Amino acid sequence: MAEMTLLEAVNLALHHEMASDPKVIVLGEDVGDNGGVFRATVGLKDKFGCKRVIDSPLAEALIGGVTVGMASQGLRPVAEFQFQGFVFPALEHLMCHAARMRNRTRGRLTCPAVFRAPFGGGIHAPEHHSESVEALFTHTPGFKVVIPSSPQRAYGLLLAAIRSNDPVMFFEPKRIYRTVKSNVEDNGNALPLDTCFTLRKGRDITLVTWGACVVESLQAADELSKQGIEAEVIDLASIQPLDMRTIFASLEKTGRLLVVHEACKTGGVGGEIIARTAEHAMCLLKAPPKRVTGMDTVMPYYRNEDYFMLQEADIIAAARELVEGWK
């Protein structure tokens, strides 16, 4: 076991799976000699050669389409987009082809591909480098959407994504790429892609979150605990499919739901979680559910970015309101 960053865990999973399955191909812009703009693919080209680690021309639609083609023939391509904001040129290939291949061919062909992209704000990046659009892909039937928030989960979920026979949008929270460290065992064990992870037990309120916001949510839970409020913190990890069973089980104890995500509020995944709770578990609730989310505006450039980012204080305030206002 070694202590490593989330980014290194992604790299480790790629090394592991390329070594154990010759069908795994890594492709994208700068993934070869440069090891990717964030260095997620470092060392792969040296180890596996330029037939399996492919620097593509600068063309995301091409990357999307080539990946679909490779996957249709039984390869397991893992495509890298440099930032989630640059997935958009490839959307036609992702939505019209990757997500529908199985359905279109009635199962004759599939698209066992992984599309990786760093996402989210808070790193003082330029325009179009801070998107959080997981809802867009969650709303497209045919994809699995996965977001790891710790090194070990990044490792296990990426293995699962590569082994999945369906296309997986794998979004990596770049704000915590290098700041979150933990021990990772290179044991080849995949994690389930349909289960969320309960990171902290609590009786008073259920905090459901994912990606980099997991960090602030856990901090908030610690602070709330000092104030006498015990929060259960759930890392959703798998956005599509949504594991509502774990959330409902938690709500049976707490009766209070707070969803925390960085993406814009309107049309966000938080709304879906709350809607499902209203449909199926209304009677578990002691208080109306609540969201702490990004605002419905364009992510400001970096001078004003901090005002947009969620903070521990935002989560604490919302949680207290929920618990104290609805005793």
Place this chain on the structure above:
Amino acid sequence: MNIQAMPMHRFIDHKGTLVTPLPAWLSHDMLVSYYRDMVLTRVYDNKAVALQRTGKLGTYPSHLGAEAIGIAIGRTLKSDDVFIPYYRDMPAMWARGIAMEKNLQYWGGDERGSDFHSESAPHNRPSRDLPFCVPIATQCTHAVGVAAALKIEGGHHAALVTCGDGATSKGDFLESINCAGSWNIPLVFVINNNQWAISVPREIQCGAEFLADKAKGAGITGITVDGNDVVAMLDAVKTALEQAYRGKGATLIEAISYRLSDHTTADDASRYRSEDELQQAWQYEPISRLKQYLINAGRWTEQDETELLELCRKDVEAAVERYLAIIPQAPESAFDYLYESLSDDLHQQRDAIINKAMRMQGAKHG
């Protein structure tokens, strides 16, 4: 293969020797003024990188080595033409009349950096130029729209769009030159072929020897130009614009140059690019050859050079001071330009960001 040593449209070679007679419209006085522009933008570039290193600027894409391309574009475009830049185009924007501090403001993380009024535009009215484009090659399609609009308007104006060599791999680029050919619109494409797209070398982008050859399939004029020779660039841009003004359609100019810097301040080019290659490229760079030419022609001295550098440093320092003195935008400005008017819900979110900002600023100061 050293592509910079290949035959292409060129007047002054890398040793400062005239290899083709200067165009008739170009005087030595003009050349001196372009030289001064190029030096100024290089001094600016060095300063901008230093500002990033000291935390006063965000990620910054240096234009080191692209000065001749930018100055030729900025000085040749007329004020009524429309410029559609990509992110490495500071010299062209500056030469077109956009203040240096606007560029600093943009890379300093302030949206108002794209709210420029071109001082060269008539009556200082808002510029019609588009803001910097970050998603690669998308600006090429916008440029087709701009040029079509200019054609419909019916004046004798043109649009000019820039992109990198990597951008020419994207469908957007190919669709744009194709459409420009079929619509016969007043548009000039300039490829800053600086040999690298982050870590990916030019030959991995496509199998063509010259990117200008892509023009043939689109039915437009294509020309490969020494992008380190400001005269060749001026000549090519001028000819292309004149062709556009006369309704003779679009031109694709491939400017062969070299990115002497890292891709951006977030990149480390030594990971993928050899020191030898870089050193060789420095021998072809645009400023020293023009200086040598002007010295040989008796139009420049080391004394002039010293004075110029002093002046440039002063100008740049003054721009930096103006940049640093800019009052920050209000946090709620994130909502103020989203729609013509805000819904009640967005008003509430706007109020929420004001409250949050007051809390955060209170925590910082209190």
